[in-house]
Amino acid sequence: MTDWLAVDWGTSHLRVWVMSRTGTVKARRASDAGMGSLSRDGFEPALLDLAGDLLGTGKTPVIVCGMAGSRQGWAEAKYVATPCAPPGIDRATHVPTNDPRLAVHILPGVKQTSPADVMRGEETQIAGFLSLNQKFDGVICLPGTHTKWAHISAGEIVSFRTFMTGELFAVLSQQSVLRHTVAGDGWDAEAFTDAVSTGMSNPAELAARLFSIRAEGLLNDLHADQARARLSGLLIGAELTAARPYWLGQHVALIGDDKLCKAYADALGAQGLPVERTDADRMTLEGLKAAYSALKETTQ
């Protein structure tokens, strides 16, 4: 029997964990029915398509995090402002459904007024991390398309900052003149750490260093693996300089895609900073479980 569904609903993906009341994962399902491809009334059918066969006859709680709660999503779950604990079930938006078996709760994102910033989804990973590390005081870095650095103290997100580093890498490597030079999926660890170090010093030169990748491809037959690692290193290096107030002398935990977290760990390690790696999927699930636990308490 399905006791509840844990749902991570991003822009390009829908992931469902089929859960027991005690927190055991009975099954996992996923589809590409992300928020970006759905209109408002497409969410409930997409969820039923993926997991409707798992529902019992009674009401099944569905705890959702991610872009499904954005203004263009299933129902808006308004941002909670920093400083704040990662918002839990008491701040969730309850979404009416046509199917009476669903009891949908969407967790809100977090916003910051100055500098203006937003997160949606990462706050649930932070909640998961904090539920496993209740005394944590330090910095959580969540590498991704929009990498977040969050300063955590006393269970609260005190402040955070988002860098478009991952998206810059994506558009430059796929859409710009550099796509010829960085083709493929290769990597060169030494070229990466060298580029991080270059990128950290005089980061204003970024746009010129980017073009140098192209020029070295033309003039010196720069290898695509080196070019790709250099592109990543230059971008992450500039980010590390700007994020120094976050990480310097801090205890840093990384939550995100494995390969990308390895790159951040290498880059920070070269600065003499040991970091803690985590399992990103597990952090999401633990965050959703924490929300479910609170729901159980309020409905008992």
Place this chain on the structure above:
Amino acid sequence: MTDWLAVDWGTSHLRVWVMSRTGTVKARRASDAGMGSLSRDGFEPALLDLAGDLLGTGKTPVIVCGMAGSRQGWAEAKYVATPCAPPGIDRATHVPTNDPRLAVHILPGVKQTSPADVMRGEETQIAGFLSLNQKFDGVICLPGTHTKWAHISAGEIVSFRTFMTGELFAVLSQQSVLRHTVAGDGWDAEAFTDAVSTGMSNPAELAARLFSIRAEGLLNDLHADQARARLSGLLIGAELTAARPYWLGQHVALIGDDKLCKAYADALGAQGLPVERTDADRMTLEGLKAAYSALKETTQ
């Protein structure tokens, strides 16, 4: 009668000036048969399609600058290394043609070993500018997809540096999450100069400031015109910081698209630096005319 053809052959465009021996423009033609859309044996037909009806029965010199001379172009015109005068007709590649009426000369680009850099097309605009300003000593800035800063002394390109600023603006405004926030063609002059000033200070923060544009769109309904001008200003501001050794205390001339040159002139003006604006098309044509004059001399 057509005495010679002046040709600017870029990645996305082909432009032809129909010239008299004395340098008068008799006609202009253009098409979108740029290098990017042509295979090697497509260049001659593309030129004949556009201007074949203008040829006489004798041989017509055709002086070409731009990407037609790249390795993927009509015929490679190898880069000349800095420091060097903008390469003239004596460094051009002569291209054999099927049509006996054509005598095609492609002008080379310029390369720099360290930092690795290349230009192709801009050197001819610089040649044109120098033919009109023979005593010029200072800096030429050529804003564009790949903005160039060139230090000119005694008729030579001493050094130069390319910034991918224009391409960053293009991919971010068209392909990234910012496309929603910067939609349209609007502009806000004050938002631009503010952003240049922000972008110049602590440029490592660029990737975070870019995401703030998105966040302010979501949280504060930032107007698209302001967002677009801010995106441009942040990118140009970072470039100006890195290019400071080029422009500080210098005589700067701008060659490029009118709107973009106005933005650079505004940004540099706010730094107390007056700049000289020029007509980019005229610079290209004057550069090609200088090459033709030298050809006339050698064949007389």
